[in-house]
Amino acid sequence: MGVTGIGGLFFRAKDPKALGAWYLEHLGVGGPCGMWETQAGTTVFQPFKADTDYFPADRQWMLNLRVDDRDAIKACLEAAGIEVKTDPEWDQPGVGKFARIHDPEGNPIELWEPDAGE
Structure with missing residues (x-):
């Protein structure tokens, strides 16, 4: 008995329909009723200090x-006019490569390509 995974992420939006469409179009996240099938893999659940600059x-x-x-999705996002930030200092051997974007309402999104074996 116990938690087997994250069942959903729920958050407020100024325009839920438009924001949901953006996530589906650019990231493939969502779909009918906001659901999509995910692949098994590592999920990090980590509270940060209130004053984090992460x-x-x-x-x-x-x-x-x-x-x-990461590089292919970065190219697709940039072609769609979405600013994608990368920094070699964010990448960590044994963990993976990272990129950051913001959705149309300013919410931060980190894209993580785990190293092989993660």
Whole structure:
């Protein structure tokens, strides 16, 4: 008996329909009723200190999405006019490569390509 995974992420939006469409179009997240099938893999559940600079101070959370090819998704997002930030200092051997974007309402999203074996 116990928790077997994250069952959902629920958050407020100024325009839920438009924001849901953006996530589906650009990240493939969501679908009918907001559901999509995910692949098994590592999920990190980590509270941060209130004064962290890991994500914007005016946000209570940051969504981290596992991706299978950070560079390919980065190219697609940039082609759609979405700013994608990368920094070699964020990448960690044994952990993976990272990129960061924001959705249209300013919510931070981290894209994580785990190293092989994660």
